[in-house]
Amino acid sequence: MAEYYITQSKMTALLKELASDSGMEVFGPVKKGNDVFISKMDGKTELCLDYFISVNSIKEAIFPRFEPILKYKLRSEGVELAELPPIKPLVVFGGHPCDAASIPLMKDLFSWDYKDHFYLQRLEKVVIITLACVEKDENCFCTSLGGSPHGETGSDILLERVSKDGWQAKIVSEKGKKFIETHLDFFRDTITPEKGIPKLQDKDIPVMFQSDRVKKWIEKNFDHPLWEEVASNCWSCAACTYVCPTCHCFDITDDATMWEGVRTKNWDACTLPFFTKHASGHNPRSQSYERYRQRISHKYSYYIDLFNHVSCTGCGRCSRVCKAGVNILDIVKRIDEESKKGEK
Template structure:
């Protein structure tokens, strides 16, 4: 078994940056912790779950996918080559964030391969970190995960008593990273720290899926959506939500085509060019959020679009609790 001290973990960040890699990890930004590019190991902040998810590592809030310029005789298109994207190490990512990466792989490699997303995934090594602390909003165990779930990680760290971490190589990427920086790791053992205890236990996810299958129309949607402000905070903070819009920005002479995050809770998300909107009221939009996460995506890819991170619960300005919604459905 390999272990690494906290001091050497920070030295690993410095070494990776020296190797020319982009290193993303939890860092304190003002009053909150966020996953952001690190400039050194001293910035690594492992004390709490970052406010936003790690999906930004693979799916930026906004990115240019091509440029255009009107020439004398034709429009000249400029491709943005995904190969230019940097080698990246995502370090200190919690299981609820890491587990979302392979879930997103399914949709971005389905009928069309999104090479921007997939190239970032190919070029990223993920170092996951087991959770030893949580709060009342955490419910990863209800989604079939755990605070020590290594799903999606290449290398997985488990905090040990005394301040070191057990290191488990999960994939070839993880093994290669261990080998490349062998001097920072040591052989050894240790007693793991107690793991976090999520507030919500197991749910019968198949029962919930079956209920959703038969309750497209149900008073529950009106009841919940009566409070929903349609702000999109839940989708933007979620590690698994992935809706986006594509728009051309600029003028007739030149500009860029850009991909930006969107959310199914927004009123204009499904607005057609004709003016028709098939989901023109909030109950329909909130219903779609739950259906997409716990039925549609499961039907299509046999995976759920939720890892129980609890960010949507913490951030909702009107107190909508998705775990409580699932629990209510589970008890029906």
């Protein structure tokens, strides 16, 4: 099989070219302040290629923060439904394997009996170009959940750094193959692999807990005081859920004038206080620790019951973004410890 390489400058040029095409959506790493975000690009957007991990995940390219799901005209004769804009092909560059690993998880949810064509069509049309990891921090734990710093799951193309200036491009899917063939000019250079280029191995991120043991504990300990202890510091700001590649909760709201309206699906979060509040005023999860318990239990127990997979990829973004010091890895490790104690 042919080997493909791409330099940083060629990648930048390719993304800029694609982003100039109005028939396409392109997302890439962009520096805002001191941080890098996976953001929607136009032909002029400056890419940032020198970063460890973006604050947000690639989620928002495929599951937008605000998405029109219905348009309608309000006429004196009644309501008339209007056309929605078509879903454009898209390219997402700059996530890591822990981003891409969320794709099959989210797909399970959005195709659970009722097919959410907004998500699924975008998934059909997206080319996900992932960067294998060369760095890690204390919040990374992909290997504890079956992931890997150079894992291919969910990606179409995986880029492995071979020199200071370039990557070797590994074709993961048919879509990825087609993308490279279409833009072959950009992938033609041969880069001689340099020595001393850092490469992260699975063993560099040790396995820190057993997710099946964590699930067992969660199933039996809904009322355990540990929940309040580990999560009562949560401010219910929901930042953790917004940066998470697998958090998918949403709200549906209408916005209308006298003549027309649009109904949108918007990101929402189980950690927000009003998320589950009934019209009567009753709230089944009124305390912040109850909401955080839902967040962890959903990912590490309920999702497994529904789709046979933990809904967390170990990217550590929620811990990095939390200013209240709520750290998912610490919590899950603590649960694992408790569970081990119980086994004895």
